[in-house]
Amino acid sequence: MAGSAAARWLRGEAPQPAETLRDLYPRFVLKRAMRWAFDRCQSDRLTEWALKSESARPLIGRLYFHKRSAASDVLPAPARAPAKARAGIDRAG
Numbered sequence: 001m002a003g004s005a006a007a008r009w010l011r012g013e014a015p016q017p018a019e020t021l022r023d024l025y026p027r028f029v030l031k032r033a034m035r036w037a038f039d040r041c042q043s044d045r046l047t048e049w050a051l052k053s054e055s056a057r058p059l060i061g062r063l064y065f066h067k068r069s070a071a072s073d074v075l076p077a078p079a080r081a082p083a084k085a086r087a088g089i090d091r092a093g
Contacts, residue, residue: 034063 005021008014050056 031063034059038063 001024002017002021005014005017009017014020050060
């Protein structure tokens with residue numbers, strides 16, 4: 001997306017990419033709201049409870065460890081491929 005916008009700008013077909021791509025940047029509205037609430041309403045007891053609580057962990061994870069891809073919230077983690085069975089003799093060397 002950014003590459004094609006830059007190419008169009010270089011050919012004189014479009015305005016500068018910074019102007020056209022600005023509206024496509026993620027806003028992170030929920031994350032900003034959670035950070036705002038945490039900065040203003042932080043309580044040590046509440047924080048200790050939340051760190052130990054199973055119900056608050058998804059919220060904390062989203063607040064601090066949220067990836068920049070929306071797909072990370074929806075798609076499950078890929079399963080690891082099963083390991084190959086090893087032969088009885090190691091032939092390395």
